[in-house]
Amino acid sequence: MPTQSHSLSTGFGELQPGLSLTLQLALSDLQLALQWPTHRDLTWSMVKSQHQPIQHYLQQRLLNYDAARQPLACVWQSDPTQWQLTLIQQQYYLQLNLKTDCQHSRWLHYQLFSELHEHKALIKTPQGEQVLSEANPWLAL
Numbered sequence: 001m002p003t004q005s006h007s008l009s010t011g012f013g014e015l016q017p018g019l020s021l022t023l024q025l026a027l028s029d030l031q032l033a034l035q036w037p038t039h040r041d042l043t044w045s046m047v048k049s050q051h052q053p054i055q056h057y058l059q060q061r062l063l064n065y066d067a068a069r070q071p072l073a074c075v076w077q078s079d080p081t082q083w084q085l086t087l088i089q090q091q092y093y094l095q096l097n098l099k100t101d102c103q104h105s106r107w108l109h110y111q112l113f114s115e116l117h118e119h120k121a122l123i124k125t126p127q128g129e130q131v132l133s134e135a136n137p138w139l140a141l
Helices: 027-033 044-049 051-061
Strands: 010-016 020-026 062-065 084-088 091-099 107-110 120-125 128-133 138-140
Touching: 020 027, 027 051, 027 091, 044 051, 051 062, 120 138, 128 138
Parallel strands: 010 120
Antiparallel strands: 010 020, 020 091, 062 107, 084 091, 107 138, 120 128
């Protein structure tokens, strides 16, 4: 009888000046979070065809806040034609660039994959690397 297992979830990212964020998200995490069928392997064309649900998920889970940590109605945008597939530690990741034009945004509240066990994101910033998790979801922009 087949079984499903999932290792600890890790995302990677880099914050660039101008409110730009490059993320690398494990395809297996997207598959579980977006409830795609797990009985078959994902293909790159399947991932790209799901760009709207992926972008909607990102909009719900990457939230912008002002300096006083009050929520802002900002939108992170990504061009799916620029998405790339990358291999990190023998696992495939979706690499995408996100931008927001929300000039008052000073904090990002990171909630990606909060439904998965012990997800963390390693984000490079101009001030150094920061680990984001459910216990520590705030990233200074």
